[in-house]
Amino acid sequence: MTHSEVSGRMIKWTIELGEYNIEYKPRVAIKAQALSDFLSEMIQPEEEEVWRVFVDGTSSLVGCGVGVVIISPPGENIKLALRIDSRVTNNEAEYEAVLAGIRAAWEVGASRIILYSDSQLITQQIKGVYEAKDDRMLKYLQLIRAQAEIFADWSIEQIPREENGEADALAKMAASLLEVSTREVLHVSRLILSTEEEISPVPEDS
Structure with a gap:
């Protein structure tokens, strides 16, 4: 100036x-x-990245449990161990794990997810490759597909058991817990079986 x-x-x-x-x-x-x-x-937001959700369920003499590991796009891990208070089969525990993964992923804000399970039967039934003939399995399939519709995009993939070790360990830990604690992982709680609340017996004429 x-x-x-x-x-x-x-x-x-x-x-x-x-x-x-x-x-x-x-x-x-x-x-x-x-x-x-x-x-x-x-400002138009960029397409949201995919969250990865690893699930596993187990049923044994000591108890039944579910393990879920959610990995966000930046790589943060959220671990859940859920004890099922009812006696279920291994396949039912696997289905419960998928449902728990879907619900947990939605709660943390994911809109696009890929579910990973080491169960060939469960993943192929959900994909429609294998036919589910058991009434309870059909009800699980209906419930999973209905709840997964909340996501903008979702899919499920089978992975080798060794690649699902963390979710498997969480499921076994939850199954063996006599008293539920929140010290081992981010979230440990008791799981009310989906079949008790949402899966009613299939009518004979359905």
């Missing part, structure tokens, strides 16, 4: 613009909510 050429230019513009009665007002601060609304309207 001290340079003579710049000062002269400023004086010239001041004289020429003076006839228009221009009034200067400082910009006020933008409220946080207004800025948030503006950004949500103007």
Whole structure:
């Protein structure tokens, strides 16, 4: 501003613009909510990345349990060990694990997921490759497909047992717990069997 050429230019513009009665007002601060609304309207979010959900269920003489490991797109792990208070078969425990994985993934905000299970029967029945003839298995399939519709995109894949070791360990730990504790993993609790609340007997004429 001290340079003579710049000062002269400023004086010239001041004289020429003076006839228009221009009034200067400082910009006020933008409220946080207004800025948030503006950004949500103007900026289109990128397609959400896929969350990975590893599930496993186990049934043994000591008890029945479910293990779930959720891995977010940035790589954060969420681990759940759920003890089933009812006696179930191994296949039912596997189905309970899938349901627990679906519900947990939705609770943490995932909209696109890939479920991983080491059970060939369960994964192929959910995909429709194998036919489920047992009434309870049919009810599980209906419940899983209905609940999975909340996601923008989902799928299930079979993986080797050695690649599902963490979920398997959580399921076995939950099954063996006589008293449920929250110290071992992020979430350990008792699981009310889905068949008791949501899977009613299939009518004979259905």
